Amino acid sequence: MEIKLLTLYSDVTAVPVKWLWHPYIAIGKITLLQGDPGCGKSSMMMNLIAELSNGGSTPDGRAFGPPQRIIYQCSEDGAKDTIKPRLIAAGADCRNIAFIDEEVYSGLTLDDERIREAITEWRPRLVVIDPIQSYIGNDSDLQLASKARKLMRRIGMWASTYNCAIVLIGHFTKNEGAKDLYRGLGSIDVVAAARSVLQVEKSEEDAEVRIVKQVKNSLDSNGADLSFEIRPHTGFKWLGVATEESDMEESQTVAAFEALPKNKHELAALLIKRALGKGAVESMEIRRIMAEYRIGEKTMNEVKAELGIKPYRKRKAWYWILPGSNN
Structure with missing residues (x-):
């Protein structure tokens, strides 16, 4: 052979x-x-x-x-x-x-x-x-x-x-x-x-x-x-x-570890708004971020509704976007 x-x-x-x-x-x-x-x-x-x-x-x-x-x-x-x-x-x-x-x-x-x-x-x-x-x-x-x-x-x-x-x-x-x-x-x-x-x-x-x-x-x-x-x-x-970085991408290092909310709903809202700050993001990426911080599906969906987020489909993938943002 x-x-x-x-x-x-x-x-x-x-x-x-x-x-x-x-x-x-x-x-x-x-x-x-x-x-x-x-x-x-x-x-x-x-x-x-x-x-x-x-x-x-x-x-x-x-x-x-x-x-x-x-x-x-x-x-x-x-x-x-x-x-x-x-x-x-x-x-x-x-x-x-x-x-x-x-x-x-x-x-x-x-x-x-x-x-x-x-x-x-x-x-x-x-x-x-x-x-x-x-x-x-x-x-x-x-x-x-x-x-x-x-x-x-x-x-x-x-x-x-x-x-x-x-x-x-x-x-x-x-x-x-x-x-x-x-x-x-x-x-x-x-x-x-x-x-x-x-x-x-x-x-x-x-x-x-x-x-x-x-x-x-x-x-x-x-x-x-x-x-x-x-x-x-x-x-x-x-x-x-240690450095003052206010424009970090998506879910990268949070500006101050001690400033993270202890409440899961507040934490989820902070992370989702941070991720969507520059525009639409695939829903799978949002789920990945939630998993990293041990936030469950129920909490994620509740916060999604509270923020008025309505997912939309594009090219076989689902996206999240904050109300009032451009696609």
């Missing part, structure tokens, strides 16, 4: 990108989270891990859906006296969070076969390696383009094959004058392999506030800058969008 070397793109079925947290962390891809030591990268990820583990929501209020499994591999803190207490404080369901015990399985490296075996066994939705520097055989492995490319390609294949998001946490180098994409450890091939690159920096106005910037996104437009605080008495808390 003849084996075909080439595959026609006409035989490939196009599928949309799946997101763990749009547009910051994609499923089946590598995300790089970088910043100075002590800037709060791990605290930020623990907050996301906690929400994901119990079926919570993203910082901008989008539902994660059912509780998911996570592998959180961290070498810088103790599992018993530091990591688990932090996870509990964040409200995590630790039954859904696992790690490879490095006191038992020592010498773990970034592309270690044992990590792949752990992924196949646990089938997590998210894998976090913290920090990347502790899981490379030698610093030169990331400095040399050929080694970095091979290493990242293998990790990327794991993410794609096992349908999980892989987040690599890395420290900044001391080269403060470099451009954002070049401030992380190793060859630029590390950044090239990541589909999303996030970096955490301290706010110049408040030492307890951190700014999260997306400096690369190969899958969508860059997300808005976000902010969180870590204070001695109140701990970790998301603050909202």
